[in-house]
Amino acid sequence: MQQRIPLVDLSRQYLRIKEEIDEAIRKVINKTSFIMGEEVEAFEEEFARFCHAKHSIGVASGTAALHLSLLACGVGPGDEVITTPHTFIATAEAISHCGATPVFVDIDPITFNIDPKRIEEVISQKTKAIIPVHLYGQPADMDAINDVAQKYNLWVIEDAAQAHDAEYHDQRIGTMGDMACFSFYPGKNLGAYGDGGAIVTNNSTIAERVKSLRNHGRMPGSKYEHTIIGYGERLDSLQAAILNAKLKHLREWTDARRAHAVYYNELLSGLDIVTPQETLNTRHVYHLYVIRLNNRDAVWKKMQEQGIGVGIHYPIPLHLQPAFKELLYSTSDFALAEEAAKQVLSLPLYPELIDSDIHKVVDTLREVL
Ligand SMILES: *Cc1c(COP(=O)(O)O)cnc(C)c1O
Numbered sequence: 001m002q003q004r005i006p007l008v009d010l011s012r013q014y015l016r017i018k019e020e021i022d023e024a025i026r027k028v029i030n031k032t033s034f035i036m037g038e039e040v041e042a043f044e045e046e047f048a049r050f051c052h053a054k055h056s057i058g059v060a061s062g063t064a065a066l067h068l069s070l071l072a073c074g075v076g077p078g079d080e081v082i083t084t085p086h087t088f089i090a091t092a093e094a095i096s097h098c099g100a101t102p103v104f105v106d107i108d109p110i111t112f113n114i115d116p117k118r119i120e121e122v123i124s125q126k127t128k129a130i131i132p133v134h135l136y137g138q139p140a141d142m143d144a145i146n147d148v149a150q151k152y153n154l155w156v157i158e159d160a161a162q163a164h165d166a167e168y169h170d171q172r173i174g175t176m177g178d179m180a181c182f183s184f185y186p187g188k189n190l191g192a193y194g195d196g197g198a199i200v201t202n203n204s205t206i207a208e209r210v211k212s213l214r215n216h217g218r219m220p221g222s223k224y225e226h227t228i229i230g231y232g233e234r235l236d237s238l239q240a241a242i243l244n245a246k247l248k249h250l251r252e253w254t255d256a257r258r259a260h261a262v263y264y265n266e267l268l269s270g271l272d273i274v275t276p277q278e279t280l281n282t283r284h285v286y287h288l289y290v291i292r293l294n295n296r297d298a299v300w301k302k303m304q305e306q307g308i309g310v311g312i313h314y315p316i317p318l319h320l321q322p323a324f325k326e327l328l329y330s331t332s333d334f335a336l337a338e339e340a341a342k343q344v345l346s347l348p349l350y351p352e353l354i355d356s357d358i359h360k361v362v363d364t365l366r367e368v369l
Contacts, residue, residue, distance in 0.1 A: 005348050005357050007309035008187045012352035017249065021193075024241040036215070037237030043244045044198070047182075050165075050247060051174030053200045055207035058235030059214050062161040062183025065197040066094035066131070068233060069179050072209040073155040075100050075128045082122060083131040083159075084114040085317040086337040090183075091133055091159050092318050100128070102327065104319050106334040110277055112136065112290070112344075115336075116144035123148075129155035134163035134173060136313070137189065137257075137285035138278065142168050142176040149177075157181060160200075164189045165254040167283035174200040184243055189257070189287050190250050192239040256351035257286040260358060264289055264347065267362040271369060288313055289349040293369075296343050302368040303345075308361055311346035 014021060028039060040058050048056035059065050075081060077099035083091055085104040092102040103122050108115045112135050119130065130149055132140035140158075149156045156177030160166070164182060166173045174180045182188075184196035199210050211220050217230030261284070265275045274292040278284040290313065293299060303310040317337040319329035332338065347361055 004307035005309060005353075005360055007311045007346065007348050008350055009348075009352065010186055010191070013253075013350070016352065017245065020245045021242060024245040025238060028237050028241045031237075034237050035234060037240070039237045039240040039244065040235055043235075043240040043247070046244055046247055047198055048200065050172070050250070051180070051200045052172050053174045053180075054202045055204065056174075056198050056200045057207060057210045057214065058240055059197045059199060059210075060233040060235060061195040062159075062181060062185060062188075062197040063090040063094055064214070064231070064233040065181035065183070065199045066090065066157065066159060067097045068210050068213045068231070069157045069181055069199055069206075070094055070098045070100070070129065071213055072206045073129055073157070073178070075155075078126060079128040080124060080126040081129045081131060082114075082119055082127060082154075084133055084135070084337070085319045085334050086112055086314065086340055087133045087135060087159065087318065088161070088314065089318060089321065089323070090161075091131055092324065095131070101126075102318070102324070103127070104329065104334060104337075106336045107340060108141075109336045109340065111138050111140070111279055112340055113138065113140040114145070116141050116148060119145070119148045123152050123154075127152065127154060129157055131157045131159050132177070133159040133161075134166055136276070136290050137162050137166055137287035138276070139163060139166050139168040139173060139176075139282045139284075141279075146177070161185075161188060161197075162287035163285060165250055165283070166285040169281045175202050178203055179206055184239065189254065189285055190243060190246060193242050194236075194239055196235050196239040196243060198235070253351040254283075254285050256353075257349060258284070260349055260351075260353050261286045261289055263355070263358055264349070264362070267358065268365070271366060273365075273369075286349055288346045290344050290346050292340070292343040293345060294343065296345050299365075299368055300345060303364060306364045306368070308364050309348055312344060313346050314344075315341055317341045 161183035179201035
């Protein structure tokens, strides 16, 4: 059955800005400069400016952004990196890709983000970095995280894959840690028409290293000399051109997401569920609008049957994923993350939703409950 209201609808957005996107694509194809074309640099400049940062380096995906950031900090075999178990697997995968070990810390049940108060307990001689995730678009508690990082001399790499345009204490996400990693996966708040990602930083040394790492270890400007063993993890010109066209609309799209979230909160009050809470002094960008409820699986199924695209982000916490079984974690190691995994439900939310869509979702949820 065709979903009446899907979880994400990328075609509505495309139809609204079709001319701009088609023109951006046409330009790249006319030039046939598909790799490292001028669109990449143009987007990097715009995105750095958008994040109020010195540098932005386009890469092939959010996963690549995390992986190359860790490598640029010198993270390797034998090292440990602290992160949250309640996130998309890529956050921890990138740590494993470096030969390092992910070390998990339980979450704050209100924000779903890493609980900074519990980070110190797991710091060891091997700890090199912390990766806080701004999950669902809500910034993690960066002041507290940076305090711990400073005390133990650790790198802070923000996983900002869901947090384009988010703010923490009036500062736009991108420069709160040593670097911030963005994903431009099509469904993200700023999405390409394929894979894409970026690393944003004020640290010029890190920026140079990442530029070389993403491009087979070449120094910028050098074609045949490879100074280090790098990777083929570049952002391509087509994606950069599309992202540049879309970036101009991002603020307005975020405002629409936030307005929809406020409306959901209002309509859902009184139901036996927990609606998302925006913490003080943050700008939550609602990549996902996530409620908590009992009987989640049954509600998920009935909503789907009624044509409402609901999602679960994420049903299995990372410490219980088969892929990480070698880390030897077990059930009840992170009780709050495990409870969240059983209760979270994402409702459809994207800028182009109209009020009647929101009414439909809420009415259906009320019936199902
Ligand atoms: C999407 C996402 C990633 C990975 O980004 P890709 O571009 O798909 O590689 C990493 N972390 C989080 C939290 C994400 O949501």
